Amino acid sequence: MALFRRHLWGGFVATIITIILVGAGLWWMGALGPYLTLEESPKLVILICVGLLSACFPDVDTESKSQRLFYRLLIMVDLWFLLERNYKAAALLGFGAMVPLLGKHHRWTHTWLAMLLVPALFFLVPMYLNQTMHDFLVICYIISVAAYASHLVLDGYIGKTFKSIKHLFIGRESPRPTGSKR
Numbered sequence: 001m002a003l004f005r006r007h008l009w010g011g012f013v014a015t016i017i018t019i020i021l022v023g024a025g026l027w028w029m030g031a032l033g034p035y036l037t038l039e040e041s042p043k044l045v046i047l048i049c050v051g052l053l054s055a056c057f058p059d060v061d062t063e064s065k066s067q068r069l070f071y072r073l074l075i076m077v078d079l080w081f082l083l084e085r086n087y088k089a090a091a092l093l094g095f096g097a098m099v100p101l102l103g104k105h106h107r108w109t110h111t112w113l114a115m116l117l118v119p120a121l122f123f124l125v126p127m128y129l130n131q132t133m134h135d136f137l138v139i140c141y142i143i144s145v146a147a148y149a150s151h152l153v154l155d156g157y158i159g160k161t162f163k164s165i166k167h168l169f170i171g172r173e174s175p176r177p178t179g180s181k182r
Helices: 003-030 044-061 065-083 087-102 110-124 126-129 135-155 157-170
Strands: none
Touching: 003 044, 003 135, 044 110, 044 135, 065 087, 065 135, 087 126, 087 157, 110 126, 110 157, 126 157, 135 157
């Protein structure tokens, strides 16, 4: 299993590559201009933080540096939501904080489905509940999924998933006995 720092570096690389790809997509659509202002520059730091946190999230279901980091951050954010009287966001965050406790280590947090759904809980569900659309939250979701995927790749889970899918469609290759001819 990869170390905490390895996941941070993997998440950082995945985040930077995804930022470049999202930027290229926005440029191609002619929508990059608003993001190139000085007022928008702090969002780059937020995207990098989202990526680093997402790369560590799959290990939050066990006692680890990732778990300590996440729960300290969640307490601060939840307290801020409560002070702002945003009880819906505080409840959603509290629910999200309890979800990792539902399974054993390396079970549901290390799946491609969790890679898609956990970031959705933090970035897409709030938009749905508020009936709004925020481009930046969609970009955060994309960054989060990419960084989460970097964790699964480094732990070898993505490769196992693709092998399992390949076996469903192609079948398992039986080893040929030595010396046999086709």
